[in-house]
Amino acid sequence: MIRQATILCAAAALAFAFAVPNGPIPAVFAAAPQQRSQAPGFYRMMLGDFEVTALLDGTHPSPDEEVLTHAAPDPAAPRTRLFAEDRDRALSLLAAADLPAPTEGSINAFLINTGKRLVLIDSGAGSLYGDCCGHLIENLRAAGYQPEQVDEVLLTHLHADHVGGIAPHGRMAFPNAVVRAGKADATYWLSAANEQAAPAFLHGMFEGARAALKPYIDQNKFRPIEGDEEIVPGIMARSAPGHTPGHSVYAVESKGQKLLVWGDVIHLGAIQFLDPSVTVKYDSDEAKAQAMRESLLAEAVRDRFWIAAAHISFPGLGHVGPAPIGFTWIPANYTTQLGTPSP
Numbered sequence: 496m497i498r499q500a501t502i503l504c505a506a507a508a509l510a511f512a513f514a515v516p517n518g519p520i521p522a523v524f525a526a527a528p529q530q531r532s533q534a535p536g537f538y539r540m541m542l543g544d545f546e547v548t549a550l551l552d553g554t555h556p557s558p559d560e561e562v563l564t565h566a567a568p569d570p571a572a573p574r575t576r577l578f579a580e581d582r583d584r585a586l587s588l589l590a591a592a593d594l595p596a597p598t599e600g601s602i603n604a605f606l607i608n609t610g611k612r613l614v615l616i617d618s619g620a621g622s623l624y625g626d627c628c629g630h631l632i633e634n635l636r637a638a639g640y641q642p643e644q645v646d647e648v649l650l651t652h653l654h655a656d657h658v659g660g661i662a663p664h665g666r667m668a669f670p671n672a673v674v675r676a677g678k679a680d681a682t683y684w685l686s687a688a689n690e691q692a693a694p695a696f697l698h699g700m701f702e703g704a705r706a707a708l709k710p711y712i713d714q715n716k717f718r719p720i721e722g723d724e725e726i727v728p729g730i731m732a733r734s735a736p737g738h739t740p741g742h743s744v745y746a747v748e749s750k751g752q753k754l755l756v757w758g759d760v761i762h763l764g765a766i767q768f769l770d771p772s773v774t775v776k777y778d779s780d781e782a783k784a785q786a787m788r789e790s791l792l793a794e795a796v797r798d799r800f801w802i803a804a805a806h807i808s809f810p811g812l813g814h815v816g817p818a819p820i821g822f823t824w825i826p827a828n829y830t831t832q833l834g835t836p837s838p
């Protein structure tokens with residue numbers, strides 16, 4: 496009896512739910528199509544008075560097996576591929592972060608609005624990495640800016656995934672900007688003699704750097720950075736060679752808050768935070784890159800400043816913490832509390 500009453504009640508409720516002034520809605524419920532697209536690739540935080548916007552250029556399967564290297568027990572011996580020599584350890588480090596190989600790697604860039612200057616640090620791959628990437632401009636627009644508004648483009652180094660976005664298909668993306676990068680990187684990557692002497696897998700990097708910088712050099716808008724220098728008030732370039740000869744990091748500071756935009760200090764966080772001795776075959780000087788990583792990680796833990804990283808999972812903003820072995824990455828806590836913009 497109770498069961499019959501329940502069924503009657505349910506039927507009455509359904510009839511009520513579908514009763515509309517012009518009659519019942521036809522009982523056809525098509526499944527909503529899946530969208531298969533991601534949210535726009537920007538994420539914002541405030542750093543003192545500066546507005547920092549992380550911009551995603553794209554994600555792509557990272558060739559971890561091919562590029563990660565490590566030192567042999569004999570320090571004089573050349574470095575070997577991590578996955579070839581110690582595959583189980585590499586896979587177990589990835590598994591601890593619930594990641595398969597290859598991992599999906601992010602390419603991030605960072606837009607700093609100081610209130611007086613609009614500064615983009617790194618520019619993504621432009622047209623050099625295919626369809627996966629080169630989405631920086633659309634994400635910059637989605638974030639409320641136009642490429643013409645950018646005053647300065649500061650490059651951490653001249654690898655394709657950092658410089659390519661300044662001139663996709665050879666056309667200037669930031670027509671009103673001055674472009675800067677470490678002088679040692681410009682000297683190295685713009686030299687035909689260095690290209691000839693470099694291993695074949697690097698030749699595309701030379702071509703990419705040359706093509707991307709050309710329109711800016713032609714218009715006298717490329718300025719090599721000589722050493723540690725303040726580029727605009729609150730943004731300081733610091734030489735951090737190793738990954739490339741002129742690799743630079745940029746210290747951004749406002750009202751006592753500090754962010755270090757550190758380019759390619761870390762490529763694969765799941766492995767290199769735990770074991771900073773792991774290098775990549777794209778390092779110009781692997782031992783120097785390792786020493787620079789270890790020193791910057793120790794500094795980041797000691798001074799607790801923010802990090803903005805090119806290849807840590809988007810938005811690549813967070814802090815470095817100590818860990819029983821190596822270090823740990825503490826991603827930024829998501830927030831919509833950014834305060835009221837000044838008029």
Ligand SMILES: [Zn+2]
Pocket residue numbers: 652654738759777
């Ligand atoms: Zn690089």
Ligand SMILES: [Zn+2]
Pocket residue numbers: 654656657759805806
């Ligand atoms: Zn990179």
